[in-house]
Amino acid sequence: MKTYRRIARFFGLSEEERGQETREEIEAHIAMRVDELVARGLSEEEARRQAEQRFGDLDEARRRIDDETRRRDRRLGRLERLDALRRDWVLGLRRVRRYPGHAALTVSIFGLGIALTTVMFTFVDSVLLRPLPFHEPDRLVALYSVPEDRRAFPWVSMGNWYDWDRENRSLESSAIHTQEPWDVTVSSPDGAFTVPGVAVYGAFFETLRPRMIAGRAPTADDGVGDLPLAVVSERFWRNELGSRPPSAQFTIELDGTSRTVVGVVARGHEHPEHVDLWIPRSSRPQVGGARNNINFLALARLAESSTLEQAEADLSAIAEGIRATDPEAIYSYGVGVRPLDEAIVGEADDYLGMLMGAVLLVLLIASANLAALGFARGTERSDEIAVRLSLGASRGRVVRHLVTEELLLALAGGLVGLALAWWGSGVLLERVAEVLPRSRDVAFDGRVAAFGIGMSLIAGLAAGLPPALRAAGSGAGRLVTTTRGIRGRGGLPGAVLVAGEVALTVLLLTGAGLMLMSFGAVASRDLGFDPRGVVTLDVTLTAPRYRDDPDATIRYWEAALETLAQLPEAEAVGAGVWIPTGGGGAGFIELDGLAPGEEGAAYRIIGGEYFRALSTPLFQGRAFDDSDRLDSEPVTVINQAMADAFWPEADPIGERVRAVSMESYWFGGEAPWRTIVGVVGDIRHHGFEADIRPEMYVPFRQMPYMATQMSSLVRVPTPRTGAAIASVRDAAGRLDPDLAIEVSTLAGRLDGQLSERRMIVTLLGAFGVTALLLSSLGVYGVLSHAAAARTRELAIRSALGARRTGLVALVLGGAFRLIAVGGVIGITLAIGLRGVLDSLLVDIDSGDPRAYAVAGVCLALVATAAAIIPATRAARLDPLEALRDG
Structure with missing residues (x-):
C-alpha cells in the first residue's frame, strides 16, 4: 500500500482522489446508458434500473477498475524509474569523461581494495566456508586420543581403533591411515621414482566416499589378507600411468611389490592431501603392541541418527572398558570426536580469519578515503547542486545522481579488482600450496566473482551515499556560502573519516609489526644444530x-x-x-x-x-x-x-x-x-x-x-x-x-618451514603499506581542499605580513590534529584487540610497545610528508591573484 501511495503521488493523485475519479467515471457511463434508454421511451427509473443491471455490481466494478489502474500505474512507474536511472547513468558517464583524473584515481583505489579483498575471500571461501568434497561431508568426523590430564593429540593406536570400530553404536563406518605419507618407490622402465602414499585400514573409501573417475573404490574386505591392491590419484594416473583403465591385468610395482590398480580418485578428492597412492591393508591387529603403538589417524562417518556428542560418549565408554579389561592397555586415554573439516584445516582457521579481517579493514579505509574525497568535492560542486535544487530537482533525484556516479566508478574498479584478484590468487596459491590445508580446493570461480561485484557495490554505496546525502541536504543558499578552515564547506565529515583511516592504519601497522617481530624471533631461534653446509639424501x-x-x-x-x-x-x-x-x-x-x-x-x-x-x-x-x-x-x-x-x-x-x-x-x-x-x-x-x-x-x-x-x-x-x-x-x-633418491640441503628444507609464517607477515605487511598509502592520500586530499577553501583567508594574512613559514604551519596544524587524534584512537584499538594475535605470536608479547611506537612514527612521518605538499602550495599563492579570484 505504501508503494502505491508513492506511485500515486508521483503521478499527482492521492489514493482518495483516484477512488473518487473511478466513481465519477462509472457514474458517467451509467448516465450515458440511462439517456440512451430514456430516448427509446423508457421511464427514467426503469432506464436507470436496466443500466445498473447491465453494468453489474458497482462495488465490484470499482474494484476491478481500481486494480487495473494500479497495475497501469505500476508499469508506468517502473518505466519512469528505469528511464530516470538510464538518465542518471548517462549523466554519470558524461561526468566521468569530463574528469578523467578523478575517475582514474577512484577506480584505482576501488580496484586495489576489491582485488585484495577478493584474493583473500578466494582462500577463505575455499578453505573455511565450502564443505569437503565428499558425500554428506557433515557426517565425517576425526577421532583422536584424549589422555588424562594432558593435551589431546590427533593420533590413535590400531588396537584401540579396532575395538572402537567393532563395538560402537554411533558410527556407520570408520578407518585409519598411516600418520604421514611416505615415499613409495615406483619402478618403471625409465628408472625408479617416488610418490607420496599412505596405507589405509578398514572402511576407508566407504567412509569418505570420494568420487572415482575410473575403476572402483576398495571395500574393507579388500584389505583382509593384504591383497596386493592400490588406488591412485587422477594426477598420478594421467601423468605417469597414461590414463590406462583399471583392470585385473593393470599392475604397477610399488616398493618392490606388484599391485593391481583397482580405482582412480578424482582430482580434489584426495585424502590426506598431496597423496597419490592408497594401499589397503589388513585391519586386524596381529602383532603385539598394537594397543600402544599410537601412530595412526582415524576418521569415521556418523550414523544418520548420531551426533558428535553421542559418538564421543559411545566411544569413550568403549575406551574405558578397554582400560578396565585389557592388561595391554597400560596407558589410559579417552576418545575425542570433531568434524573432519576442522581437523584438516587446523590452525589455518585462525590466520585466514585474521587476514580476512585485515583486508576488510583495508577496503573500509579505501571506502572512507573516497567518501572523504566525496565530501571535499561536494564543496566544489555546491554551485551546480544549488542550481539544480533551485530549478526544482528533488533531493532524492540529486542523491540518486551523485550515488550513481560513485557506483559507476566502483563497478569499474570492481572489474579491475577482479582481474587483479584472478591473477593474484594464482600467484599466491603457487607460493602456499604446500603449507595451506585444502589448497587443492582453492578456485577463482563465479561465486568469488559475485562476491567481488557485491563488495564493489557495497563499497560504492559506502563511499558515495554519505557525501551525496550531505550535499543534497543543504539548501541552495547554504550551499553557496563560504566558510573557513578544515571544518568549513563540508570539511568536518571528511576530517572525521580521515582520522578514522589513520586509526585503522595504526591498527594494521601494529599487527603487521608484531607478526614481523615474531617472525624474526622464530627465525633466530636456537635450533640446537647448524643447518649451513649440510646436504641431505633421502632414500626409501x-x-x-x-x-x-x-x-x-x-x-x-x-x-x-x-x-x-x-x-x-x-x-x-x-x-x-x-x-x-x-x-x-x-x-x-x-x-x-x-x-x-x-x-x-x-x-x-x-x-x-x-x-x-x-x-x-x-x-x-x-x-x-x-x-x-x-x-x-x-x-x-x-x-x-x-x-x-x-x-x-x-x-x-x-x-x-x-x-x-x-x-x-x-x-x-x-x-x-x-x-x-x-x-x-x-x-x-x-x-x-x-x-x-x-x-x-x-x-x-x-x-x-x-x-x-x-x-x-x-x-x-x-x-x-x-x-x-x-x-x-x-x-x-x-x-x-x-x-629413488632425493638430494637437497638442510637449510633449504628449514626455509620451507617458514613459508607459512612468511606468507602471513608478507600479506599483513602489504595490507599495512596499502593502508598507509591510502591514509596519506586521505590526509593529502582533505588538506588540499581545506587549503583551497581558505585561499582568501591565507591571501589576507599574507597581505598583512604573515610569513610563508607561518602559513605552512597554519595549514599543517589541521593535519597534525587529524594524525594525532587518529593515532591515539588506533593505538587504543590495537591494545584492545591485541588478543586476536596471541595464538599466532611466538616469543613476542602482543603488548610489546616497540610495535605500537614504530606504527605511530611511520604513519606520522608519511602522513606529514603528504600534508606538506598542499600546505607549501597554499603558502606560495600570490595574494593579489588570490584576492582577485576570490
Missing part, C-alpha cells in the same frame, strides 16, 4: 629385498655411510629416521624402577656421526659406534631435556628406559630395556616453532625394521654445498641404481 628401502631382510638394510646403510664419508667434501656423515624438518615419532616410555605412567618422549633412529654432522654437542657419555648392534646390549642416547625431565638431580648415564609405543610392535609386544649411554644437546627436530621436548635416540643397527626410510646428512664446507649435492647424488646412485 621398502623393496622386499630390504623390507624382509633387516641384515640387508643394515648392510646398505653401512655402505652408504662409508661411501659418503669418502667424498672429498665430506667433513662428517650421519643418518637418521626423521631428521630435522622430517617430523618424528613419539610415544609412551617406561623408566626402570618406576610404575608405568604416561611419560612420553620423541623417538629417533640414527646412525654414523649424526650429532657431529649437525654440530650438536655431546654433553655426557658417548655416541653410538659400530659395536651397537642387534645382538649387543640395547642402548640409547637422550637429549638434555629428557635428562632434566626425568633425572633432574641425578646422573642419567646407566639408567634404563624402554620405548613402549614405538618398539613393542617390533619385539612381539615387549619393548627391550635400553641403557642410557650419552646425553646430547636439545634439537628442534620439528623446526623453528617446535618446543623442546624429551627425545631418545636408538642406533639403526638395533632397530633395522624402521631404518628403511632414513635420510643421510653430509656436512661439507658451506661454500662447496652446491658442488657437494652433485657428488652425493652420484655416490648414492652407484650404491643401488634401482632406488
